[in-house]
Amino acid sequence: MKNINIKELALELNLSVSTISKALNDSYEISEETKRRVLETAARLNYVPNPYASSLRGRKSKNIGVVIPEVADSFFSLAINGIESVAKEKGYHVLICLTHESFENERTILKEFQGGRVDGVLLSVSRETTQCNHINDLIANGLPLVFFDRACDAVETAKITTDDFESGYKATAHLIAQSCNQIAFLSISNYLSISNKRLEGYLQALNDHKIEVNPKHIIQCTNDAEQNYLLIKKLLQQKNRPNGIVASVEKLTTPIYIACEALKLKVPQDIKVICFSNLETAAILNPSLTTITQPAFEMGKVAATLLFKALENRNFSLIKEDFMIPSTLVVRRSTG
Amino acid sequence: MKNINIKELALELNLSVSTISKALNDSYEISEETKRRVLETAARLNYVPNPYASSLRGRKSKNIGVVIPEVADSFFSLAINGIESVAKEKGYHVLICLTHESFENERTILKEFQGGRVDGVLLSVSRETTQCNHINDLIANGLPLVFFDRACDAVETAKITTDDFESGYKATAHLIAQSCNQIAFLSISNYLSISNKRLEGYLQALNDHKIEVNPKHIIQCTNDAEQNYLLIKKLLQQKNRPNGIVASVEKLTTPIYIACEALKLKVPQDIKVICFSNLETAAILNPSLTTITQPAFEMGKVAATLLFKALENRNFSLIKEDFMIPSTLVVRRSTG
DNA sequence: TTTATTTACGAAACCGTTTTCGCAATTAAT
DNA sequence: ATTAATTGCGAAAACGGTTTCGTAAATAAA
Numbered sequence: 001m002k003n004i005n006i007k008e009l010a011l012e013l014n015l016s017v018s019t020i021s022k023a024l025n026d027s028y029e030i031s032e033e034t035k036r037r038v039l040e041t042a043a044r045l046n047y048v049p050n051p052y053a054s055s056l057r058g059r060k061s062k063n064i065g066v067v068i069p070e071v072a073d074s075f076f077s078l079a080i081n082g083i084e085s086v087a088k089e090k091g092y093h094v095l096i097c098l099t100h101e102s103f104e105n106e107r108t109i110l111k112e113f114q115g116g117r118v119d120g121v122l123l124s125v126s127r128e129t130t131q132c133n134h135i136n137d138l139i140a141n142g143l144p145l146v147f148f149d150r151a152c153d154a155v156e157t158a159k160i161t162t163d164d165f166e167s168g169y170k171a172t173a174h175l176i177a178q179s180c181n182q183i184a185f186l187s188i189s190n191y192l193s194i195s196n197k198r199l200e201g202y203l204q205a206l207n208d209h210k211i212e213v214n215p216k217h218i219i220q221c222t223n224d225a226e227q228n229y230l231l232i233k234k235l236l237q238q239k240n241r242p243n244g245i246v247a248s249v250e251k252l253t254t255p256i257y258i259a260c261e262a263l264k265l266k267v268p269q270d271i272k273v274i275c276f277s278n279l280e281t282a283a284i285l286n287p288s289l290t291t292i293t294q295p296a297f298e299m300g301k302v303a304a305t306l307l308f309k310a311l312e313n314r315n316f317s318l319i320k321e322d323f324m325i326p327s328t329l330v331v332r333r334s335t336g
Numbered sequence: 337m338k339n340i341n342i343k344e345l346a347l348e349l350n351l352s353v354s355t356i357s358k359a360l361n362d363s364y365e366i367s368e369e370t371k372r373r374v375l376e377t378a379a380r381l382n383y384v385p386n387p388y389a390s391s392l393r394g395r396k397s398k399n400i401g402v403v404i405p406e407v408a409d410s411f412f413s414l415a416i417n418g419i420e421s422v423a424k425e426k427g428y429h430v431l432i433c434l435t436h437e438s439f440e441n442e443r444t445i446l447k448e449f450q451g452g453r454v455d456g457v458l459l460s461v462s463r464e465t466t467q468c469n470h471i472n473d474l475i476a477n478g479l480p481l482v483f484f485d486r487a488c489d490a491v492e493t494a495k496i497t498t499d500d501f502e503s504g505y506k507a508t509a510h511l512i513a514q515s516c517n518q519i520a521f522l523s524i525s526n527y528l529s530i531s532n533k534r535l536e537g538y539l540q541a542l543n544d545h546k547i548e549v550n551p552k553h554i555i556q557c558t559n560d561a562e563q564n565y566l567l568i569k570k571l572l573q574q575k576n577r578p579n580g581i582v583a584s585v586e587k588l589t590t591p592i593y594i595a596c597e598a599l600k601l602k603v604p605q606d607i608k609v610i611c612f613s614n615l616e617t618a619a620i621l622n623p624s625l626t627t628i629t630q631p632a633f634e635m636g637k638v639a640a641t642l643l644f645k646a647l648e649n650r651n652f653s654l655i656k657e658d659f660m661i662p663s664t665l666v667v668r669r670s671t672g
Numbered sequence: 673t674t675t676a677t678t679t680a681c682g683a684a685a686c687c688g689t690t691t692t693c694g695c696a697a698t699t700a701a702t
Numbered sequence: 703a704t705t706a707a708t709t710g711c712g713a714a715a716a717c718g719g720t721t722t723c724g725t726a727a728a729t730a731a732a
């Protein structure tokens with residue numbers, strides 16, 4: 001029951017290998033009658049083409065690479081769905097590669113892509129990524145690449161982002177409107193543009209409302225859940241404890257809630273919380289969580305669509321093809 | 337800056353193509369000096385091998401396929417991490433394919449695998465999968481396949497599962513111990529073994545405690561969130577409304593909570609809820625959710641390890657290589 | 673009727689590796 | 703000094719498709 005190949009099909013039908021191939025690809029050179037026979041026999045013998053042979057000869061893989069930090073994250077898993085929906089339509093496969101927020105992993109993955117494994121790349125950089133030679137190398141190599149969510153300014157290609165600055169601003173302004181005056185900001189990386197833009201929005205909002213910035217209220221979280229918990233706890237035990245928190249990333253939600261509970265701080269009475277998050281469970285948390293919700297599916301879809309434009313039209317330039325899709329503030333009880 | 341290939345490397349070094357290939361693969365036939373030169377030049381010219389050429393020639397892809405219903409699900413995203421951790425160690429890549437719970441998609445994906453795209457498969461079947469010819473075909477084709485979580489009894493190969501019957505029993509017994517006497521069971525599929533085993537555990541627990549089974553309290557959910565919400569709401573509006581719910585799958589959590597809220601049913605006072613779930617946010621829900629938590633990462637890891645055993649040792653049989661890794665009941669306030 | 677064109681197919685090269693086999697040159701054994 | 707074994711490398715055949723080019727037969731145009 002080994003898989004059959006074109007040569008065996010040719011033998012079976014008393015036709016040449018090239019005729020079979022052309023028939024399978026619906027070439028105009030082949031008569032309808034022969035096509036019918038070939039298709040019928042291929043189906044009967046359960047022929048499945050070897051994708052690597054086609055890729056090798058055709059110098060295209062019909063794969064796109066999606067490089068993301070984590071898959072256990074609502075934003076990324078929803079984005080994958082968006083990406084996949086358009087890839088499927090185009091007859092492409094999606095190769096999901098995880099960096100686990102490690103720069104070294106990211107570089108290794110992109111380097112491998114140079115070998116031709118994928119025809120194009122969608123990338124959301126790791127929290128450690130500070131320089132972009134590995135990305136520029138890949139692009140110089142001829143691979144179209146589109147950033148989504150986490151981009152690198154130093155790379156000239158399309159970037160699908162959300163309005164991070166405005167969202168940071170909106171989140172902070174919302175807390176201020178709810179009469180918070182000591183607002184903490186939880187970042188995940190000094191390097192990540194999204195993190196920095198959200199931070200800038202936060203700073204601008206404080207400034208616009210004449211609230212002094214307290215550097216001790218701006219903390220860098222890590223990639224370790226336990227450590228983040230301790231950092232947050234420490235933050236909430238400062239003498240000038242914050243009465244509002246803007247968390248720039250979803251995975252900080254649980255440690256924040258747990259820390260508040262441990263310290264007997266009532267949300268939202270003692271402290272109000274808003275997170276950048278796509279958690280489906282935001283609405284049923286205790287208390288329900290006010291979020292900045294990103295258009296994850298949409299961003300994946302737009303990024304993929306743009307990438308395919310570049311794949312289908314080699315002289316379509318991805319430079320200056322940026323899209324910014326706004327996030328939405330969903331007010332719930334954690335800031336009530 | 338196009339990617340270089342072995343032929344160009346050979347030209348550069350005045351060596352033959354075969355020598356380069358052997359040097360890169362650290363063959364004993366090549367002198368240390370030559371190897372050094374080849375490696376150095378390969379690095380300098382940024383050579384990256386074409387994986388498709390190797391795959392074609394070697395008749396192995398160094399890929400494993402992971403076929404799952406969804407990626408936006410804690411269990412599966414954690415399982416992916418487990419799988420990936422061992423694949424990486426073995427130098428393999430993971431091709432994640434989503435069925436979106438569609439049998440047709442599942443069949444198409446497995447069929448494609450016959451072409452040689454992957455060397456082995458980890459599968460968690462869709463909720464629609466009732467017959468397994470497509471799976472048996474693939475195995476007959478020589479591809480090792482290991483089930484994880486959602487298996488098919490009709491296929492003779494390794495299955496990594498959790499103690500679904502016992503978990504269903506434990507969950508139900510826990511509700512009974514908390515004095516529920518009208519317990520509903522939310523299933524996602526009549527076909528899925530996990531769903532059925534959990535249901536059997538539920539039935540057994542009811543029986544052991546002399547509680548009559550109410551068929552109206554056993555409902556089949558769908559793949560549509562909105563529809564599930566309506567089904568649950570209807571369930572909770574029956575005259576003999578349940579005072580306990582066992583949900584056999586994570587994604588039902590939100591609709592259950594929302595429905596209870598809409599109907600002004602207090603959890604756990606009016607109704608107690610327990611879900612099969614790996615949600616990180618279970619602890620901070622309102623109220624915190626009692627769960628049956630599956631060893632997702634571990635299951636992925638064990639499944640992958642077993643698959644690699646079969647890949648590395650062609651006469652290792654996967655038949656009768658089943659593993660059952662127990663889930664744990666985590667009691668929280670939703671059943672308090 | 674002769675020439676031109678179209679139709680339908682086959683032979684062979686090619687994609688980039690790996691691997692088998694052959695063969696010199698060197699080293700070891702007799 | 704002769705034979706045997708070893709070392710280090712190259713030529714060429716795969717792997718399974720696609721594509722270019724050539725060509726015989728059938729059809730159309732002259």
